[in-house]
Amino acid sequence: MRLTSDEQAMLDGAGGPARQKAMDLLVRYAEALGAEAFVDTNNVAGVPGSSTLFLKNYYQQHAGQSDYEAIYSLYDLDADEIVAVPRANAYCCHLQGGMDPDNWAELGMTEDAHAHFQQDEAQVAARGIQILKTCTPYLAGNLPVKGQHCAWMESSAVVFCNSVLGARTNTEGRESTSAATLTGKIPDWGLHRVECRYGTYHIEVGVPVTSVMDWGLLGYFIGYAVEESIPVVTGRVSQPDLIRHKHFGAAAASSGGVEMYHIVGITPEAATPEMAFGPHKPVATIGYGKAERLQMYDRLNSVGHDPHVDYVMLGCPHASIEQMWEVAKLLEGKRIHGGCRLWVFTSRSVKTIADLNGYTRVIQDAGGLVMTDTCSAISRAVPKGTKVVALDSAKQAHYLPAMVGVEAWFGSTEDCIQAALNGRWNGGLR
Amino acid sequence: MSAKTIVLRGRKVVGGCAEGEALVTKETISGWGGIDPMTGTVIETHHELRGVSFRDRVLVFPGAKGSSGWSNAFHMTRLAGAAPKAMVFNRMNTKIALGAVVTHAPTVTELDQDPLAVVETGDWVRVDGDRGIVEVTKRR
Numbered sequence: 001m002r003l004t005s006d007e008q009a010m011l012d013g014a015g016g017p018a019r020q021k022a023m024d025l026l027v028r029y030a031e032a033l034g035a036e037a038f039v040d041t042n043n044v045a046g047v048p049g050s051s052t053l054f055l056k057n058y059y060q061q062h063a064g065q066s067d068y069e070a071i072y073s074l075y076d077l078d079a080d081e082i083v084a085v086p087r088a089n090a091y092c093c094h095l096q097g098g099m100d101p102d103n104w105a106e107l108g109m110t111e112d113a114h115a116h117f118q119q120d121e122a123q124v125a126a127r128g129i130q131i132l133k134t135c136t137p138y139l140a141g142n143l144p145v146k147g148q149h150c151a152w153m154e155s156s157a158v159v160f161c162n163s164v165l166g167a168r169t170n171t172e173g174r175e176s177t178s179a180a181t182l183t184g185k186i187p188d189w190g191l192h193r194v195e196c197r198y199g200t201y202h203i204e205v206g207v208p209v210t211s212v213m214d215w216g217l218l219g220y221f222i223g224y225a226v227e228e229s230i231p232v233v234t235g236r237v238s239q240p241d242l243i244r245h246k247h248f249g250a251a252a253a254s255s256g257g258v259e260m261y262h263i264v265g266i267t268p269e270a271a272t273p274e275m276a277f278g279p280h281k282p283v284a285t286i287g288y289g290k291a292e293r294l295q296m297y298d299r300l301n302s303v304g305h306d307p308h309v310d311y312v313m314l315g316c317p318h319a320s321i322e323q324m325w326e327v328a329k330l331l332e333g334k335r336i337h338g339g340c341r342l343w344v345f346t347s348r349s350v351k352t353i354a355d356l357n358g359y360t361r362v363i364q365d366a367g368g369l370v371m372t373d374t375c376s377a378i379s380r381a382v383p384k385g386t387k388v389v390a391l392d393s394a395k396q397a398h399y400l401p402a403m404v405g406v407e408a409w410f411g412s413t414e415d416c417i418q419a420a421l422n423g424r425w426n427g428g429l430r
Numbered sequence: 431m432s433a434k435t436i437v438l439r440g441r442k443v444v445g446g447c448a449e450g451e452a453l454v455t456k457e458t459i460s461g462w463g464g465i466d467p468m469t470g471t472v473i474e475t476h477h478e479l480r481g482v483s484f485r486d487r488v489l490v491f492p493g494a495k496g497s498s499g500w501s502n503a504f505h506m507t508r509l510a511g512a513a514p515k516a517m518v519f520n521r522m523n524t525k526i527a528l529g530a531v532v533t534h535a536p537t538v539t540e541l542d543q544d545p546l547a548v549v550e551t552g553d554w555v556r557v558d559g560d561r562g563i564v565e566v567t568k569r570r
Contacts, residue, residue: 025531032443032527032537058509075505078532153498170524173501175532190524227458228495228523257458257495257523303475377463399463399497402475 001030002037010183017083018073022179025078026187029176035187042184043144043167044092045137045152046177048129049076049085050120052098053113068123076178085127090184092177093130093142095154096318098379100371101348107374107381129181133373134347136246136318138165141349146268149192151180155257156250156317156395162260164245166268168192171259191260197269198278199262201226205235206289212247213412215240216394217296218288219248223256225286232276233263235288240266243323250317251394297429300394300410303401304425308339311386312420313376313400314413315345316393321353323413324370328359330417331366337423341383342368345375368420380404390419390427436548438564440541443517444530449556450515452549452566453487455479458521461529462499470512488555489514490545493521500525505532516557518545518564538562 003011011023030038049072060066063074065082073082097117099107104114125131132140135154138161144150146166152158158171170190172180180186190196203225209218222231231252240248240263252258262270270276314327327344336342344363346354351372354360360370376382377399382389388407391397397410409419411427419425457478459465464474470485485507494500507513517530517537530537536559545564549555554567 028531029528032531033522033524034441054506055509078505155496155498158498171498172524173498173528175501175505176524176528187524228521254496257525299476398475402473403463 001027001035007038007185016086018077018085019089019182021073021077021079021083022182023185025175025179026183026185030187030189033187033189035189037188038185039149039188039192040184041149041151041180041186042090043142043148043150044090044177044180045095045142045150045154045157046092046172046181047095047097047153047174048072048092048178048181049123050094050097051116053116056116068120072178076175078175086182087128088181090181092181093132093137094124095132095137095157096135096375096378097133097373100373103369103371106369107379108384132347132349134318136320136347139318139320139350140347149186151177151186153177155253156246158259159249159253159261160245162191163249163262163267171257197260198230198280199232199276200229200280200283201231202282202285203231203233204285204287205233205237206287207293208236208238210238211412212244213392214293215244215248216251217293219251220255220300220394220398221288221292221296222261223252223254223258226256226258228257228259229283230260230262231258232270232273232282233261234273237263243320246317246320247393254395254398294429297410300397304388304407304409306388306407307425309388309390309409309419309423309425310340311383311389312340312342312416313345313389313391313396314342314416316375316377316391316396319344319346319350321350324350324354324359325357326413327417328362330414331368332362334366334421336367336420340420340423342420343376344368344370346370346372348372376400377403382406390416390425392416434568436566436568438541438543438545438548438566440538440562440564442559442562443527443537443539444535445559446536447556447558448488448516448536449554450486450488452490452551452553452555453479453482453484454490454546454549454551456492456546458492458495460496461494461501461503461525462497464496465503465507467503467506468510468512470507470514483512484514485512486515488516488518488557490518490549490555492546493519494523494526494529498525501529501532504529508533516555516559518549518555518557520544520546538564
């Protein structure tokens, strides 16, 4: 690897022990990748130093210390000793976490776990890390621009960052983002490089794709079809809005590992097919038609059997203010079925606006709850006794049933709200 | 009948030597949401290894997919004593590079033969991460 003089100095300890450990991890990581250099970044999204009770107990037992610095050193930086962790060097925001700051008891969290959560958050704030606490940092104040080098975690945010915004990030992990926060460095590999951003598969859409649900189904199909390659989408797709991009990208990143997509005429690096493919010839052209759409719908609903729905979860990825407005409209003046719960997840900044606009109140008056910071999959928390859940997110439908052992139905937001009101799943592919 | 040994040569991802029984899958593996880090068991709904643990096995697979929590999930398997002994894979990405580094399991990639075609579950596999060598002793 080629190291610049400032990188070598950090590795030699000139920036203090924490930056030295961070550079050491980044060098090991870059060499594992086969990267030859680092790129500077001043936009990091991660979960620096956050901890679960498992981590706290583990380090208390094995290192005799389980505070923020112990976990940041031994776990985040994979270091062999505990070092003092200074303030962030690069602009960094904290992504989603394990619990809602107010409704943690509803999520089944203990007072102990909540106390730890508050301590961690104080440490994060003290180090100048922005407490956005969301999987949608781009809706909460961190909006990178085209060409900007970032170091982001959270697959749904990564795919949005690359594809919709034209900024550049690989799918980073907890340890690499924590190290980048201290050093402002990340391996110059993959999507940081222009030659790695061209499409390799051509996806030809033969059926109209307009609704949010249909964008989710298409994304889910593409993830299976291309795994982590870069798809170039053409055909019968309508102009997507932010919600559709969000659901599409999250789905493609879940069934495969799509980190970037092009939609010809729509996304910033795909004005034409030539621009999207660059020097590549498509490896294959894959059609998406009626049969594929049905297959994806059936696959997402393969773990749904019992029509009695006892939990409806919305807000994966975290709801935008537009989605909060839509949910409030669907619920206004209505009452959720006695045997069913509704939780809507969003970021703290979006909830602030939802509070101001009265949407939170409308959802609560209908019997639902608005939560922030987390989601059922991240916190592994569903209402007590949940057996059957309804979801409008292909991503959540992909992960949640296996993670918490429930049946799941996937459908439109309207179908999910109807299920919450009736306690029965009546959705379908329309 | 003497056991047949095949040697594959590749590139170091993580150094060190380890050996064990192979667990082979032709499907990529999700970290967060795809495995239970406490037991090393694959939990992904449609995965061919669903319900199978890689704890103390040599995991041979195409690569990593899914959430950015991949490294964190595999990192946790190390703490929980449920990590694979070693890893051999084909397709590099940031998830697996970082995951292998923090799992501390000897790991090799870019092999001169496709490990998924050579290694079968149950074979005995020795991974020398530093030299990038994978020795496969066929079970039969």
